[in-house]
Amino acid sequence: MEKAIVLFSGGLDSTTCLAIAKDQGFEVFAMSFAYGQRHSVELTAAKRIIAKMPVAQHRVVTIDLAAFGGSSLTSNLKVPKNRSSANDHDDIPNTYVPARNTIFLSFALGWTEVLGARDIFIGVNALDYSGYPDCRPEYIRAYEAMANLATKAQIEGNRLTIHTPLISMTKAQIIRTGHVLGVDFSLTHSCYDPSPQGLACGACDSCLLRKKGFEQAGISDVTIYI
Amino acid sequence: MEKAIVLFSGGLDSTTCLAIAKDQGFEVFAMSFAYGQRHSVELTAAKRIIAKMPVAQHRVVTIDLAAFGGSSLTSNLKVPKNRSSANDHDDIPNTYVPARNTIFLSFALGWTEVLGARDIFIGVNALDYSGYPDCRPEYIRAYEAMANLATKAQIEGNRLTIHTPLISMTKAQIIRTGHVLGVDFSLTHSCYDPSPQGLACGACDSCLLRKKGFEQAGISDVTIYI
Numbered sequence: 231m232e233k234a235i236v237l238f239s240g241g242l243d244s245t246t247c248l249a250i251a252k253d254q255g256f257e258v259f260a261m262s263f264a265y266g267q268r269h270s271v272e273l274t275a276a277k278r279i280i281a282k283m284p285v286a287q288h289r290v291v292t293i294d295l296a297a298f299g300g301s302s303l304t305s306n307l308k309v310p311k312n313r314s315s316a317n318d319h320d321d322i323p324n325t326y327v328p329a330r331n332t333i334f335l336s337f338a339l340g341w342t343e344v345l346g347a348r349d350i351f352i353g354v355n356a357l358d359y360s361g362y363p364d365c366r367p368e369y370i371r372a373y374e375a376m377a378n379l380a381t382k383a384q385i386e387g388n389r390l391t392i393h394t395p396l397i398s399m400t401k402a403q404i405i406r407t408g409h410v411l412g413v414d415f416s417l418t419h420s421c422y423d424p425s426p427q428g429l430a431c432g433a434c435d436s437c438l439l440r441k442k443g444f445e446q447a448g449i450s451d452v453t454i455y456i
Numbered sequence: 457m458e459k460a461i462v463l464f465s466g467g468l469d470s471t472t473c474l475a476i477a478k479d480q481g482f483e484v485f486a487m488s489f490a491y492g493q494r495h496s497v498e499l500t501a502a503k504r505i506i507a508k509m510p511v512a513q514h515r516v517v518t519i520d521l522a523a524f525g526g527s528s529l530t531s532n533l534k535v536p537k538n539r540s541s542a543n544d545h546d547d548i549p550n551t552y553v554p555a556r557n558t559i560f561l562s563f564a565l566g567w568t569e570v571l572g573a574r575d576i577f578i579g580v581n582a583l584d585y586s587g588y589p590d591c592r593p594e595y596i597r598a599y600e601a602m603a604n605l606a607t608k609a610q611i612e613g614n615r616l617t618i619h620t621p622l623i624s625m626t627k628a629q630i631i632r633t634g635h636v637l638g639v640d641f642s643l644t645h646s647c648y649d650p651s652p653q654g655l656a657c658g659a660c661d662s663c664l665l666r667k668k669g670f671e672q673a674g675i676s677d678v679t680i681y682i
Contacts, residue, residue: 293519300570322608329566332606336562340555344526363611372602379595380558382548382588 231257233286233347234393235338238262240276242418242440243396246408247353248283250395253411258285259345261338265330266296266304271428275419282414291337301327302422309423311433322361323435325422331364335373335392342390343383351393358401358443360435370394401443409449416452430455457483459512460575460619461564464488466502468644468666469622472634473579474509476621479637484511485571487564491556492522492530497654501645508640517563527553528648535649537659548587549661551648557590561599561618568616569609577619584627584669586661596620627669635675642678656681 234256236248251258262276273290280288296304302324303309310323331354338350354365363369374392378384396404408415420440421430430437432455444451460482462474477484488502499516506514522530528550529535536549557580564576580591589595600618604610622630634641646666647656656663658681670677 328569343554369605376598
């Protein structure tokens with residue numbers, strides 16, 4: 231079995247991405263990050279999901295992105311609510327975290343080399359998303375090109391592939407795909423600004439995209455919104 | 457004054473790189489990493505150097521690369537000593553740390569965006585070095601291309617440059633350059649495998665390259681070797 235790293239937040243997208251990697255026959259090494267996110271409840275979700283979808287290893291890496299600030303996800307900036315278009319690509323909202331996917335992928339890259347793996351899965355999506363630059367196909371291709379020059383394993387001929395199975399799916403298609411693969415969406419967490427009890431706000435971009443996705447997929451949304 | 461991030465380990469190369477950035481008129485934000493390195497004495501050196509070469513800010517980021525292993529710098533693998541050629545590029549030694557520069561540059565990238573900076577300095581060298589893939593010009597170019605697609609600042613037209621002023625210098629040229637710029641090399645630390653008291657071993661690649669560099673530069677080496 232080939233080993234693959236799956237970047238795994240405990241959200242709807244990365245859980246579907248993990249299910250796809252398993253379905254493709256990879257031995258999965260899941261990697262989550264405690265990065266100072268205000269919705270760290272997603273890490274509790276991640277652990278709950280792994281308990282039902284076993285992987286070879288699940289590692290939670292602690293890094294301090296809150297030290298930089300610059301994002302409402304890691305500081306006390308206000309998370310935007312009820313935006314008219316939650317996937318408005320021209321106006322990147324302050325939920326964007328500087329260099330987040332670049333940092334996550336770089337840790338995954340280090341782990342592939344130690345494990346002897348050649349595959350990384352990341353659940354980015356460039357359709358029903360908030361216009362984050364590090365979710366776009368051209369960024370992923372550039373990252374892959376860089377990664378293939380970056381490490382000892384790669385210059386020894388062990389070519390690395392970054393898989394983005396969700397990149398051109400709508401949220402509804404992601405939900406249908408996860409559904410077919412048996413993902414229990416009730417365990418996943420999407421909200422950027424949950425209540426102290428961990429309940430979804432129902433109004434941030436992430437909640438809006440999730441709601442619309444379930445509606446369009448014709449699958450009932452079991453998420454409890456405040 | 458333009459702001460620049462300088463990746464700064466407290467070694468001979470990155471200290472010279474920092475002096476160059478200051479000399480070029482940048483307002484310097486220095487970034488060091490506590491990454492589980494066995495030679496963490498370099499961080500003490502970094503602080504000592506900053507006390508003499510003031511910068512706008514010096515940040516030490518803690519990240520756990522030791523959790524991956526795969527390197528003699530972050531595990532109990534043996535650091536190779538007295539290699540016949542300390543800059544043998546065909547045989548990358550186990551002092552290589554998987555994805556290290558990629559991870560460091562990614563944190564610097566996040567910081568540039570929050571600071572509104574467009575310049576990162578990294579003291580990599582592809583001549584008197586140990587063949588690490590993430591020190592080569594083609595890697596740096598690929599990283600810069602990726603970075604310019606990765607962030608909100610960049611897609612808004614704020615083009616990022618990665619400066620590698622040392623990349624094609626010999627160690628002797630680096631030492632001469634630092635000397636002219638007033639670097640106090642007695643404060644810098646290079647050894648991969650220092651004694652418990654922090655003294656240089658004199659036999660690892662890094663010590664061998666340092667010794668040879670001072671010799672060829674015709675500048676006396678004030679380093680105390682065991």
